[in-house]
Amino acid sequence: MNKCSRRWGMLGLATLALFVTMVCGAQPKGYTLVKDLPAFRQAFTRESAKVETIESGFIQDKVLSALTETIQSRGSFWFKRANKVRIEYKTPFTYTLILNGDKMLLRDGEKKSQVNVRSNKLFQQVNRIMIDCVQGTILESKDFTSRVFEDKDNFLLELTPTSKSLREFFLIINLTIRKGDYVATAIEMNEPGGDKTTIQFTDQKLNKIISDAVFSL
Amino acid sequence: MRYFLYSALACVLFQCKSDYNALIPAAMDGSCASQRMPKLATSSLYQASIDVTGHHLSGLLVIKAMSDSTWRVVFTNEAGVTFVDLGLGLDGSFKVHHAIRQLNRKPVLTTLRKDFALMIGLPFQRAQLSQFATGDEVYFGARQKNESYYFITGKDCAYLHRMERGSDRKRVVSISLPGSAYPTPSQLVLQHHTFDMQIKLNRIERE
Numbered sequence: 021m022n023k024c025s026r027r028w029g030m031l032g033l034a035t036l037a038l039f040v041t042m043v044c045g046a047q048p049k050g051y052t053l054v055k056d057l058p059a060f061r062q063a064f065t066r067e068s069a070k071v072e073t074i075e076s077g078f079i080q081d082k083v084l085s086a087l088t089e090t091i092q093s094r095g096s097f098w099f100k101r102a103n104k105v106r107i108e109y110k111t112p113f114t115y116t117l118i119l120n121g122d123k124m125l126l127r128d129g130e131k132k133s134q135v136n137v138r139s140n141k142l143f144q145q146v147n148r149i150m151i152d153c154v155q156g157t158i159l160e161s162k163d164f165t166s167r168v169f170e171d172k173d174n175f176l177l178e179l180t181p182t183s184k185s186l187r188e189f190f191l192i193i194n195l196t197i198r199k200g201d202y203v204a205t206a207i208e209m210n211e212p213g214g215d216k217t218t219i220q221f222t223d224q225k226l227n228k229i230i231s232d233a234v235f236s237l
Numbered sequence: 238m239r240y241f242l243y244s245a246l247a248c249v250l251f252q253c254k255s256d257y258n259a260l261i262p263a264a265m266d267g268s269c270a271s272q273r274m275p276k277l278a279t280s281s282l283y284q285a286s287i288d289v290t291g292h293h294l295s296g297l298l299v300i301k302a303m304s305d306s307t308w309r310v311v312f313t314n315e316a317g318v319t320f321v322d323l324g325l326g327l328d329g330s331f332k333v334h335h336a337i338r339q340l341n342r343k344p345v346l347t348t349l350r351k352d353f354a355l356m357i358g359l360p361f362q363r364a365q366l367s368q369f370a371t372g373d374e375v376y377f378g379a380r381q382k383n384e385s386y387y388f389i390t391g392k393d394c395a396y397l398h399r400m401e402r403g404s405d406r407k408r409v410v411s412i413s414l415p416g417s418a419y420p421t422p423s424q425l426v427l428q429h430h431t432f433d434m435q436i437k438l439n440r441i442e443r444e
Contacts, residue, residue, distance in 0.1 A: 082317035086334065087301050087309050091282065091317075107316075112441045113284045115295065115315040128286060128295035128315075188337055189318050209317065213335040217317030 048194065051169035051176050060168055060175065061159055067202035073230045074099040074203070077222040080109075085214045097221070104235040118235055125237040134237060164193075174198055174205070188212070201226070255406040257385075260369035260376055269394035270366055270377050275358035278420040283438035285312065290433045296320065298438060300357060309334070310353045321346075325354055327362050329381065352427055352436065355400055355412060358419070360386035374398060384409070407431065416440075 054060050075098050082091040095109040109115040116127040124135045149163055159166050163183055169176040177195040181187045189211065196206040203224060209217045279302040287294045299311045307330070311322045321340050324332035331350050333341070340346070354360055364379030364386075375394070379386045387401045397419065400412040408430050416423030427436040 080317060082297075082313060084299060084311055084319075086322070087299060087303075087311065089280070089299055089301060091297060091299070091313075093315070109315055112443065113297070113315070126295075128284075128293075131286065131288075131293045131295070133293050211319055213319055213322060215313075215317075215319050 048169050048176055048178065051171050054168040054170050054175065057159075057168060064159070064175075064197070064202050065157060070201075070227075071203065072101045072227050074224060074226055075228055075230060076224040078219050079222060080217060080219045083216045083218075085216070098230055098234050100230050100232075100235065104232070106234055118237055120235045120237055123237050170199075175202075256403060256408040257406065259371045261371060263368045263370040263375070265366065265368045266375070266394070269375065269390060270368070273388065273390045273394060273397045274361050274377070275388055275397060275400060275419045276362070277357045277422075281421070282441045282443060283425070284441055286437040286439075288433075288435045297441075300353070308353075308357055308359070310349075310357075321349065323349065323353065325350065325357070325359060327359060348429075348434075351402060352410060355386060355402055355410065356425055356427065356438075358388075358400075360402075361388060 076096070078095055078097050080093045080095075082093075084090070093109050093113065094111050095107065097108075098104075098106040103119065103121055105117075105119040107117045114129050116125075118125040118127075119137070122137045124137055126133045126135070149158070149161060158164070158177070158179070159168070163186060164179040164181055166180070167178045169178065175197040177197060179193040179195065181190050181193075191210045191212050193210070194208040195204055196208075197203065198205050203226065205221050205224070207219045209219075211217075277300060281300045283298040283300070285296050285298040287296075296312055296314045299309075299313075301309050303309055303324075306327055308325045309322065310325065311319060313319045319335055320337050321333075322335040323346070324330075324334055333346060336346065340349075360379045360381055361377070364381075367378045367380075369376040369378060370392075373392055375390050375392060376387045377389070384402060384404055387403070389398045389401065390396065391398060397414065399414065401408055402410040410427060410429055412425055412427045414422050414425060421440065423440045425436075425438040427438075429435070
């Protein structure tokens, strides 16, 4: 992959970087710091291992702070262990991202672009983040420093990127994880410029059979 | 000497042909100019599809008039990550509020500034317009430094055909409107003529 391809690939990668974190889990207000972090880690890893597939709807709100504008979009999300992801925006625009192993497909209605994830370091980094999320080991990831909070119903993972490439896109990512099954129910992505994107997952179905055809490129 | 003459002749016949030498100055039709002058609605959301030198990029484009008379143009990817956030003034002022490293280069930002200004219709808002005629079309031009911005109508002034930016001789950028008209064009297609770049915008209607 040449330098230019890598540049454009990185832009698509930002989409993926946001969504790969969904599989493990978004927000601190009324939360307290988790005291027994080893116990949380152990439970998170154990329960995450039980999730083979996720099928879900989502509502995304992008807040442009300076413009006092919010763009709301809706779509569907599929995950299949170990490394298959499909994100499909349905309204008010259409856009599909499919990650299947080392390959990623981006389709925006008019055009399809396919990217080899192994072709650059940043793609590999995001791939690793995803695997850490799936395996419940994101708290051990060198890509983020993390703090864990909790309230009555949820845990909140506050992830701060350590690498320059991720820091350019994300200031802090907050993942809300439901107590009980340790499944992510929301993600809040805070950008360095002050804009914020929140994604709320709806109608989540765990471990339902999902055909590989959903992830075909 | 012979080669010089051949070169000069080739230049005259082909490469140096002006895109604007057929324009003939005409009396200003102020009514038509004010009726067809492009001026974008104060808040617009578009799905954007950008092709540059064989590479494709998509996302959302938010264009909004601010209370201080400036305009903000924000381009994000579909997942919400902001790639570029630019401020443009009626007086030609320009501010980069945010740009990711890949886009934070002077030639890229200058190109985007001029492209977005033409889409919004900024160069025409406070300019002393000149009118030209050619064939069946009427050009309304605004001069900025060594470039001209045009909006082009038919002789009957029935609708806005397109907009253009160019040097004295060469057309640099054109914007066509395959769908509905300003202030809320449903589609805008911006084509660069000096390098391989196209921006297609499809308006997103919000509830």
